[in-house]
Amino acid sequence: MDGTADKHSVGIVAPQTARFDEPLRLKSGAGIGGYELVFETYGSLNADRSNAVLVCHALNASHHVAGRYAGDPDNVGWWDNMIGPGKPLDTNRFCVIGVNNLGGCFGSTGPQSINPATGRAWGADFPVVTVEDWVDAQARLADHLGISRFAAVMGGSLGAMQALSWTIQYPERIGHALVIACAPNLSAQNIAFNEVARQAIITDPDFHEGHYYEHNTKPARGLRVARMVGHITYLSDDEMASKFGRQLRHGKLNYSFDAEFEIESYLRHQSHKFSDYFDANTYLRITKALDYFDPAAGHGGNLTLALEPATAGFLVVSFTTDWRFSPERSREIIKALLDNRRDVTYAEIDAPHGHDAFLLDDPRYHRLVAAYYDRIGMEAGV
Amino acid sequence: MKTNAMQRPDFAAIANWVKPGARILDLGCGDGSLLRYLNEQRGGIGYGVEIDDEGILASARNGVNVIQGDLERGLSGFADGSFDYVILSQTLQAVRSSERVIREMLRVGREGIVTFPNFGYWRNRLHVILGKMPMSDNLPYRWFDTPNIHLCTITDFEDFCRGHGVRILERIVMRDGSAVDFLPNLLGSLAVYRFERA
Secondary structure (H helix, E strand, O other): OOOOOOOOOOOEOOOEEEEEOOOEEOOOOOEEOOEEEEEEEEOOOOOOOOOEEEEEOOOOOOOOOOOEEOOEOOOOOOOOOOEEOOOOEEOOOOEEEEEOOOOOOOOOOOOOOEEOOOOEEOHHHOOOOOHHHHHHHHHHHHHHOOOOOEEEEEEEOHHHHHHHHHHHHOHHHEEEEEEEOOOOOOOHHHHHHHHHHHHHHHOOHHHHHHOHHHHOOOOHHHHHHHHHHHHHHHOOHHHHHHHOOOOEOOOOOOOOOOOOEHHHHHHHHHHHHHHHHOOHHHHHHHHHHHHHOOHHHHHOOOHHHHOOOOOOEEEEEEEOOOOOOOHHHHHHHHHHHHHOOOOEEEEEEOOOOHHHHHHOOOHHHHHHHHHHHHHHHHHHOO | OOOOOOOOHHHHHHHHHOOOOOEEEEEOOOOOHHHHHHHHHHOOEEEEEEOOHHHHHHHHHOOOEEEEOOHHHOOOOOOOOOEEEEEEEOOHHHOOOHHHHHHHHHHHEEEEEEEEEEOOOHHHHHHHHOOOOOOOOOOOOOOOOOOOOOOEOHHHHHHHHHHOOEEEEEEEEEEOOEEOOOOHHHHOOEEEEEEEEO
């Protein structure tokens, strides 16, 4: 189906760029002098600007959340099944904003950008950015767009961490947080997987200490292994079993190290595609942002205290087969919200797809998000 | 999911007991209509616990707080004494571990409120005497598709309370939406109790 035929698609979209000259102080203590953020918007802001929804992306996604590009109709937004006219996040009612985070590789200022101090690409010198830094940068984008308060901030996985952080950092600027497939921090196992990914990149001979752009190369092999590791953690065992099982590509064993099983072939193919469009320095930084996210850390590990400033209403959704950010991790967030007597709806969707379920089209999940947005829309007067 | 009529007879009785602005936990909240009713009548903040996907969706549509979970697995996500009232409305007869659920209600809440169909109601007795399992508005299921595994009478429930350190504070027995004071275990079809730890 093409973009014009699908009446539930936002259709052809185009990214915009916002330039910020005021330096941004980062959580690490470092700063960034000036920067650009690439973003897209769908739907229109109403007269009192009460219907804006920010959608935050996870590890490998971008500002291209919904719709298609005129020159590249196959490049469909990563959450297109969720956002559009008549979809759960209905662009007939809401003005939806997607933004590529600082340090990203889809146009916002990041390791591939020119460092004004040196005149060459930042590369390894691009600072480590955190979820909190991203939220600060997003708040400036909101200022730039004349949005003083978001009706909602929404995300899945790392995107959900940003939505959660919004409720703590800017409680007065967010009406609702939709926190999907989230965790209040990474477990040791989660960090371990990220470290394997980072080591794969850093030990690739083409990494050149992060300055590989100058060598006209990139650590593609490392990035592929990193992506493979990540990809495995996004899927459930059952999902892999039903999709691939032990199927062989050529019907028999060849006693070689070629991709013999379908799952090997799939991982190789996916990771090749990924290494073509994603930047390794960005990947390293985003995995660090994941590892560092821990709002309770500043409160002696007490998430209830960390969430005390939050005043937003919450929709929290987890998926039963998500072993990366399991339902137990979402229940920690629920507990902290209950302790603070916040308004919360929590659903545990019994879906077989693992962590990636948040991107898929499950009617129970989508109907619930739609119902929740209906409530937000009534509050926002749209 | 429990499908609640817009206002079941026990709703008004519960609303009368609940102090304005109270913190309420409704276990097995179904479509959230009791919470919505209590919120409209009494304000305060309420949460529902519901296991069923359709109940979660309906509660979200009703605009009430709801948490998906299995109350049979305990209420570990809820701190001791964190609610003024914990309500179990027409659900007691369908839970497997009734003792544990009542105990958890009184751990999490200062007071508990339960409502259940009175199996001692004369029509139910008559069904059994005539050799059939009872069916009625309060017990709408057939023997083979009923979720009700722990049906009890008013006398049974009060014996249970005495034996389990539960002090009954108030009781209303109803039939067709009206209170029944005379021979309640025989003439009442629905029992509503408010209780605390003895």
